Amino acid sequence: MISGVMKIAVSGIMMVLLTAVLYRYEQNHQKLKNEKRMTWQIVIGIVYGFVAICGTEFGVQFEGAVMNIRDAAPLCAGLLFGAPAGIIAGLIGGIERWFAVFWGAGEYTRLACTLGTIIAGFFAAFIRNSVLENKRPGFVYAFALGMVTEVTHLLLVFLTNFDDTANAIRVVRVCTPVMIPGVAATVCLSALVLNLMNKDKFKFNPKNRKIVEDLQAGLLITVLITFVLTNGFVLLMQNHMAEKLASNTIARTLNDVKADSAESGYTGDELTNFLAEEVKNWHIGKEGYIAIFNGDGYIVTATEGAFSQEALEAHYDLTNLYAHKEYSVFKQQVSGPDDICYISYIKMGKYCVLGLYPESEADLSRNVSLYTTAFFEIIILAVLFIQIFFLIREKVVKSMRKVNDDLDRISSGDLDVRVNIDSNKEFVSLSEDINETVDTLKHYIQEASARIDAELQLAKDIQYSTLPRVYPNGRKMELYANMMAAKEVGGDFYDFYPVMGNKFAVLVADVSGKGIPAAMFMMKAKTLIKSLVETGASPETALTKANEELCENNDSGMFVTVWLGIIDLDTGLIQYANAGHNPPIIIRENKELDFSEQKPGFVLAGLEGIKYVGHEVTLEKGETIFMYTDGVTEATNSCNELYGEERLANALRKVAGMNTRYLCKYVKADVDRFVGAAPQFDDITMMAIRRKNELDGSLSVKPDKESIAEVMEYFDNFNEENKIPLSMSAKIMVIVDELYSNIVNYSGATFANIYCRLEQSKGRICMSFEDNGIAYNPLDKEDPDITLSSEEREIGGLGIFMVKEMAEDVKYSRINGNNILDVVLRNEG
Amino acid sequence: MEIIKNLDSEKLELQVKGRLDTTTAPELEEVIKGSLSGVKQLVLDFDELEYVSSAGLRVILGAQKAMNQQGEMKLINVSDEVMNVFEITGFVDILTIE
Numbered sequence: 001m002i003s004g005v006m007k008i009a010v011s012g013i014m015m016v017l018l019t020a021v022l023y024r025y026e027q028n029h030q031k032l033k034n035e036k037r038m039t040w041q042i043v044i045g046i047v048y049g050f051v052a053i054c055g056t057e058f059g060v061q062f063e064g065a066v067m068n069i070r071d072a073a074p075l076c077a078g079l080l081f082g083a084p085a086g087i088i089a090g091l092i093g094g095i096e097r098w099f100a101v102f103w104g105a106g107e108y109t110r111l112a113c114t115l116g117t118i119i120a121g122f123f124a125a126f127i128r129n130s131v132l133e134n135k136r137p138g139f140v141y142a143f144a145l146g147m148v149t150e151v152t153h154l155l156l157v158f159l160t161n162f163d164d165t166a167n168a169i170r171v172v173r174v175c176t177p178v179m180i181p182g183v184a185a186t187v188c189l190s191a192l193v194l195n196l197m198n199k200d201k202f203k204f205n206p207k208n209r210k211i212v213e214d215l216q217a218g219l220l221i222t223v224l225i226t227f228v229l230t231n232g233f234v235l236l237m238q239n240h241m242a243e244k245l246a247s248n249t250i251a252r253t254l255n256d257v258k259a260d261s262a263e264s265g266y267t268g269d270e271l272t273n274f275l276a277e278e279v280k281n282w283h284i285g286k287e288g289y290i291a292i293f294n295g296d297g298y299i300v301t302a303t304e305g306a307f308s309q310e311a312l313e314a315h316y317d318l319t320n321l322y323a324h325k326e327y328s329v330f331k332q333q334v335s336g337p338d339d340i341c342y343i344s345y346i347k348m349g350k351y352c353v354l355g356l357y358p359e360s361e362a363d364l365s366r367n368v369s370l371y372t373t374a375f376f377e378i379i380i381l382a383v384l385f386i387q388i389f390f391l392i393r394e395k396v397v398k399s400m401r402k403v404n405d406d407l408d409r410i411s412s413g414d415l416d417v418r419v420n421i422d423s424n425k426e427f428v429s430l431s432e433d434i435n436e437t438v439d440t441l442k443h444y445i446q447e448a449s450a451r452i453d454a455e456l457q458l459a460k461d462i463q464y465s466t467l468p469r470v471y472p473n474g475r476k477m478e479l480y481a482n483m484m485a486a487k488e489v490g491g492d493f494y495d496f497y498p499v500m501g502n503k504f505a506v507l508v509a510d511v512s513g514k515g516i517p518a519a520m521f522m523m524k525a526k527t528l529i530k531s532l533v534e535t536g537a538s539p540e541t542a543l544t545k546a547n548e549e550l551c552e553n554n555d556s557g558m559f560v561t562v563w564l565g566i567i568d569l570d571t572g573l574i575q576y577a578n579a580g581h582n583p584p585i586i587i588r589e590n591k592e593l594d595f596s597e598q599k600p601g602f603v604l605a606g607l608e609g610i611k612y613v614g615h616e617v618t619l620e621k622g623e624t625i626f627m628y629t630d631g632v633t634e635a636t637n638s639c640n641e642l643y644g645e646e647r648l649a650n651a652l653r654k655v656a657g658m659n660t661r662y663l664c665k666y667v668k669a670d671v672d673r674f675v676g677a678a679p680q681f682d683d684i685t686m687m688a689i690r691r692k693n694e695l696d697g698s699l700s701v702k703p704d705k706e707s708i709a710e711v712m713e714y715f716d717n718f719n720e721e722n723k724i725p726l727s728m729s730a731k732i733m734v735i736v737d738e739l740y741s742n743i744v745n746y747s748g749a750t751f752a753n754i755y756c757r758l759e760q761s762k763g764r765i766c767m768s769f770e771d772n773g774i775a776y777n778p779l780d781k782e783d784p785d786i787t788l789s790s791e792e793r794e795i796g797g798l799g800i801f802m803v804k805e806m807a808e809d810v811k812y813s814r815i816n817g818n819n820i821l822d823v824v825l826r827n828e829g
Numbered sequence: 830m831e832i833i834k835n836l837d838s839e840k841l842e843l844q845v846k847g848r849l850d851t852t853t854a855p856e857l858e859e860v861i862k863g864s865l866s867g868v869k870q871l872v873l874d875f876d877e878l879e880y881v882s883s884a885g886l887r888v889i890l891g892a893q894k895a896m897n898q899q900g901e902m903k904l905i906n907v908s909d910e911v912m913n914v915f916e917i918t919g920f921v922d923i924l925t926i927e
Contacts, residue, residue, distance in 0.1 A: 708852055730880035730910035733848065737882040741851035786919025790893045798918055799883035805917040 004060040004067060008178055011058070012069055012186035015051060019076050019190040022047065023197060026081070038084070045088025048077035052093025052117060056100050065174040066106055070097070070113070071120040071149050072186040078124025079137055079145065079187065080194055086128065090121015109171065111160045116153030123149055131389055142191035146184035148382040154179070155375040158368070166360075169367050176371075212392040216385055223381050231374055238366035246342035246362040247329040250355035253284045254327075254346045257292075257353050275351070276301035288341075288357035295350035321345060321352065331359065399427045403434070410434075415442045455516060460485050462519035466493055466526055471661070473699070474692075476569045477504070480660035480700075481687035482668065484631075484680070491518040491560075492629045492683035495526055497534075502569050505533045508581065508627040508687050509562040509604075521558045525550060525604065529564060539564040539577035540614035543604060547579070547612070550605035559606040563627055572619040572691050577612045579604040584627040585649070589620060591656040593649050624660060624690040626652060626667075631684035635671050638678040643671055654816075660688035661700035662753050662770075666816075698755040703744045703771060711740050711754060722758045724765075728828060731806045732756075732765065735823060738799035739769045739778075747773025747819065758827070764808065767823040776819060777812040779804070832860050839869040839900070846877040849885030858888045861895075869900035876906035881914050893924060903927055 022044065026032050032040040055070030070093055078086015094117035101110050127145060128134060137145065154172050161168040257279065266274045272294075279290050279301045291302035324330055329344045334356060341356040399421045406419045419434045421427040463485060471480050481494045491511030499505050507529060511522045528549055532542040543564055550560075563584060565576035580603035583596035594617075601612045619625055628648075635643040651670040655663045664686050671684065692698075699714045701707040715736050719729040736754075743752050749771035756767045783804075784797040804810055809824040830853035833844040841864055845857060865871070871892060881889070889904075896902035903925040907915070915921045 712852075726879075727910055727913075730913075733850070734880050734882045734914065737850040737884070741882075741884065787922070790890060790897065790923035793890055793923065795883065795887040795890060798886055802883060802914065802917055 004062045005178060007058075007060045008067060008069060008182045011055065012072065012182055012189070015069070015072055015076065015186050016189045016193055018047075018051065019080060020193045020197065023080065023194050027197075037082075041082050041084040042088060044077050044081045044085035046092065048073040048085065048089035049092025049096075052089060053096045056093070056097050056105060056113075060178075062178075063170070063174050065171040066109075067175055067178045067182075069179065069182040069186050071117055071153055072146065072183045072190075074117060074121035075124045075142075075146055075149055075183070075187045076190050078121055078128055079132075079142060080190060082134070083125035083129045086121045086124035088121070090118045090124070094118035094121070108161070108164075108167065109157055112153065112156035115160075116149075116156050119152060119156075120149045123152075127386075131386060136194060137191055139188045139192035139195060143184045143188035144382070144385075146187035147180055148378060150180040150183040151375045151378045155372065155379065158372055158375075165368050166364055169364060169371065170360075172371055173367070211396060212389050215388055215392065219385070219388065223384075227374075227377055227381075230377070231370065234373060235366075235370060238363075238369060242363045242366045243329060243342070246357045246359075247327070247344060249285055249362070250288070250329065250342060250344040250357050251327050251346075253282065253288070253290060254344065254353050254355050257282070257290065258346060258348050261348060271349075272300055280304050284355050284357045285361050287361050288355065291354045291356070292348075293352040293354065295352075300351065321354070395423055399423045403427070403430065407434070410438055415445070456487075459514070459516045459519040462516070463491070463493065463522060466495075466523055468496060472496070472504070474569075477567070477689055477691050478660055478698075479504075479506070479687070479689045480664050481685075482664050483683060483685040484668070485683050486631070486680045491522055492631060492685040493522050493526060494627075494685055494687045495530065496687070497530065499533055499566060500536060503566050504569060504689075505530075505564070505566045506627065506687060506689060507562055507564040508584075508629060508685060509560050510581065510629045510631075510683070510685075511558060511560045512603075513556070513558045517556055518558065521556075521560065521605075525560050525562070529562070533564070533566065538614055539566055539575055540612040543577045543579050543601070543612040544610065547604050547606075547610050548608065551608040554605050559603045561600075561603050561629075565625075565627075567619065567625075567689065569691075572621065572623075574617050574619055574625065575614055576617070577601065577614050579610075579612060580606075582628060582630055582633065584625050585652060586617065586619065587624040587626060587652055587656045589622045589657070591653055593652060619689070619691045621691050622657065622693045624656070624663065624688050626663070627687045629683065629685040631680075631682040632667070632671060632686060634682060635675050635684065636678060636681065637675050643674050647674060659698045659700050659753060659755070660690045662751075663688050663690075665751065693757070698753065700751070700753045703740070703747065703749050703752040703773075705744060707752075708740065708744060711736060714754070715756065718756055718758075724758075725828070728765070728825065731825060732767070735767065735803050735806060735825070738803050739821060739823070742778065742799070743769065743771045743773065747771050747776065749773030749819075763827045765825040765827055767825070769821045769823070770818050772818050775814050777814075778821070779810060779812050830856060832857060834860065834864065836864065836868075839867060840872065841865070841868045841870070842872040842874060844874040844876070848879050849888070850880070850882040851884040854882075854884035854888045857885070858891065861888065861892050865892075865895055865899070868896075871896050871900070871902040873902070873904045874906055875904055875908065875911055878908065878911055881911050883918075886914070886918060886920060889920070889924070901925065 026040070052070045052073035055068040055073060059066035059068035059070075073093055074086050074090035077089040094114045097105065097117055098110060098114040101107050124145070127137070154175060157172055157175075158165070158168050257275070260278060261271060261275060264271070264274050275292050279292060280303065282290050282303055284290065289303040292300045294300050324345070326346045327344055329342050331340055332343050333339060334341050340359040342359060342362055343354065343356050345352055345354045347353075402421055403419060406417050409417045415438055417438070419431040421431045464483075467481070467483055472478065479496060481496065483492050483494060485492070491513060492509070493511070494506070494508045496504065496506045509522075509525065511518045511525065513521065525546065528546045529542055532545055533539075537545065543562060559580075561580040561582075563576065563578050563581040565574045565584075567574045578596075578598065578600040580600050583598065583600065585596075586594035588594055596615075596617070598613075598615050602610050633643055633645055633648060637643075647670070648667065651667050652663070655666045658666070667686060668684070699711060701710055712733070715732055718724070719732060724732065740752070740754070743749055752769070752771040754767075754769055756765065758765050778800045781797055781800055783801050784794065786801075803823065806825070807823045808826045809822075811822045813820045813822070830845065830847035830849065833846070835842040835844070843857075843860065847853065849857060861871075873889070873892070893902055905927050907926050912921075912926075915924065915926070
């Protein structure tokens with residue numbers, strides 16, 4: 001027995017080592033898990049099939065049964081390597097066992113062993129694929145699976161041998177204590193070794209425990225207790241019944257002997273001979289014996305083939321025997337270690353009749369029922385475990401995964417995800433709770449973002465509200481400024497106001513920072529500078545003093561870049577100071593650009609004690625100074641290119657001499673074209689001042705009905721200022737009315753620029769009408785027939801006809817998407 | 830523009846002062862339309878009219894066409910500037926100017 005167990009243990013260890021070697025090989029060749037997977041599975045299946053065959057061929061003989069751990073091979077293949085390998089190994093091992101009968105394997109367990117091995121393969125494949133999701137089991141599960149497989153195997157021995165239960169129980173009794181632990185331990189150790197090789201973390205941390213493991217642990221304890229109680233109870237009951245059965249069986253035979261001898265009527269030696277003859281062939285049950293002693297303690301006779309007289313005589317001291325009552329049953333070892341018998345006796349005159357009934361026969365049904373009950377319970381337990389696993393996975397784990405997936409999507413920002421799980425009441429309620437939470441969250445986020453938007457809007461409103469909107473357009477100069485705020489970052493502003501002595505102050509600035517603080521800082525800087533300038537301070541003094549003021553209590557560390565200039569309207573002299581701002585560009589009358597060479601001073605509110613330096617530049621008549629913030633030159637297109645000073649210069653050259661409104665709008669349009677669809681990152685601010693030629697008149701308007709009066713007034717002023725005679729002014733006004741009303745009514749333009757100047761030396765008046773409406777040349781229109789009667793006359797075309805008639809020259813051109821109509825009038829005055 | 834209306838039984842006299850252009854022409858048109866019923870003679874006094882543009886011409890033409898049906902129309906005190914317009918546009922041929 002001991003050597004048999006040793007052999008089984010050695011073969012188990014060899015299988016564990018083989019598993020480790022194969023696993024290491026697989027680890028080193030990743031292909032075997034991927035593209036060559038099927039080939040590898042077949043190889044593994046064949047290798048373990050061979051191992052199963054070795055199990056059959058080198059089994060351990062013991063008391064007529066052959067013990068082996070063949071089933072461990074398909075289990076290891078299937079559980080630790082893959083379902084196909086398990087099935088192949090099981091089939092090879094099982095089929096070989098079927099034919100092994102021809103070269104010496106046991107016939108008795110042929111079917112059971114074949115089926116058991118094949119089932120082991122399929123079982124392993126099923127568990128690996130359906131339960132473990134193609135992962136290796138932990139060693140505890142491996143042990144349980146090995147045990148369940150082997151229990152099934154041994155149960156099959158019963159089921160395939162109903163006719164010969166006595167033999168079946170003998171085989172099972174021998175095999176159970178060796179094969180079940182053997183197979184279970186082999187599979188368990190193999191799994192453990194792989195776990196160790198893979199440095200798996202053993203999940204002792206409760207955080208890593210799965211729900212199903214907790215449930216199974218609880219269930220295992222309950223089932224084990226039930227198992228012990230049930231089987232204990234069955235054992236007790238069956239023991240009692242078996243004893244009673246044995247006692248009855250023995251008593252019946254003993255009574256028969258007694259009755260027969262009484263019936264015979266013999267006494268003395270005749271009776272002795274009669275009994276000797278009679279008892280020789282009598283059995284109790286199948287294997288039980290009868291022995292008769294005389295009063296001296298010597299054996300008279302016994303069932304043939306029973307024990308030697310000496311053995312019995314030595315064994316049964318009648319005095320001891322008589323300590324038991326007649327008919328009462330007790331157990332005693334008769335000869336060999338397994339020969340335990342139920343024993344009972346009766347006295348018959350001077351004779352003592354002894355009945356011996358082997359326990360193995362008396363307890364057969366008890367043993368069969370005990371083993372089958374236990375085996376079935378183990379299998380049912382296993383099925384239960386697997387079922388719980390499936391239930392939990394289907395009803396709980398899958399739902400939880402879905403919840404987790406949804407939550408992942410929600411936490412990654414998609415708040416429109418609805419969790420919708422209807423697998424059971426608990427999850428429906430969980431889904432609803434999550435949805436509610438997300439909705440609440442969404443609500444809060446919306447509120448918060450609305451608040452932020454409102455704050456940004458407020459800041460922007462403050463920023464805009466500080467900007468003067470009425471652009472001066474006087475006889476000596478005209479000014480236009482524009483600020484386009486970016487969505488978030490901002491802080492640009494401009495300002496202009498008249499100061500003493502026919503002077504005009506202008507400034508362009510950019511506050512660092514954003515939101516309400518920047519807006520407030522801007523207000524402060526703007527007001528401060530204005531109040532300083534209005535008291536008569538020069539630009540450099542104003543900036544120097546403003547810097548001191550702003551540096552105080554400037555905890556937030558904001559600063560502002562400022563270009564401040566004061567222009568003398570009579571002489572065109574600009575005194576200016578620059579606090580870190582982009583220097584302006586002067587567009588000279590010959591379309592040359594003049595960039596300031598002066599180095600800007602330090603930013604305002606950046607450092608206390610800065611002394612700003614004043615500079616001077618003169619703007620001649622007809623020249624324009626263009627001021628801007630870095631939002632213009634640093635406007636970025638989708639290729640991350642900057643608009644830059646060169647593009648700005650080119651744009652300015654193109655519109656040199658134009659009025660400032662047109663100039664600024666042209667530059668803005670050029671920047672927009674360059675930027676394309678890329679978002680605007682910074683405020684874009686520009687301001688231009690043009691020193692007018694003495695007699696030029698130009699007007700930029702938005703061509704709507706209301707603007708007509710403005711245009712008329714403008715030309716009235718022109719006529720008045722230039723003392724245009726009535727005959728001329730009437731023509732001018734008719735021409736303006738005809739051409740401008742056309743622009744208002746038919747061009748669809750959003751912008752019109754009207755330009756009129758008296759060229760005294762040439763004795764003519766030049767008018768120019770420019771609009772950004774649809775391309776239309778009115779000169780193409782056919783002249784109306786002016787000879788028709790009043791009934792036949794149509795009014796269309798008369799207006800432009802009149803213009804052509806009144807003017808010396810009318811010219812149409814289309815430039816930069818604008819219609820330009822130039823009209824020259826001979827000044828007859 | 831200012832319009833002074835003077836109705837004497839079947840004779841309507843309108844003094845038009847200021848400018849007769851895009852802005853003001855609709856006003857005159859409305860006045861004429863509203864006053865013409867039963868009028869046999871329409872007199873437009875352009876003494877203080879500064880100028881007429883095509884929009885004004887349209888109204889004058891409309892009045893002329895209306896009066897062709899129900900009587901006569903004449904323009905009086907037409908200034909040189911306005912006359913210039915009538916000449917250019919051939920209106921002198923279809924209007925009665927005194």
